[in-house]
Amino acid sequence: MDILTRLYPCADCASHFKEVIRRHPPQVEGQEALEQYMCQIHNVVNERLGKPAFNCAVVSSRWRPLDCEDDGCGMVGAPRKAFAAGSQKPPPV
Secondary structure (H helix, E strand, O other): OHHHHHHOOOHHHHHHHHHHHHHOOOOOOOHHHHHHHHHHHHHHHHHHHOOOOOOHHHHHHHOOOOOOOOOHHHOOOOOOOOOOOOOOOOOOO
16 A cells, blocks of 8 residues: 555645555455445545545445456466467467
């Protein structure tokens, strides 16, 4: 989560986000906990910007889960599906 605070091009936003994370430590007990945490943090930022809050009850239905069982979703070190016959390189991710 800390790396996210370094990605913002706006120094004020990065500083605010870092403070939000400090006050509200990440909830990573599982996928649902992380989804809810990210939504709630998003709403902290929305409130600061005067934007309406997102309904966190619909997070799971808005973004479908990744189906990574077959190919690891292209993660570094994850096994890839077999290459095409004669190919020396894996297909682009």
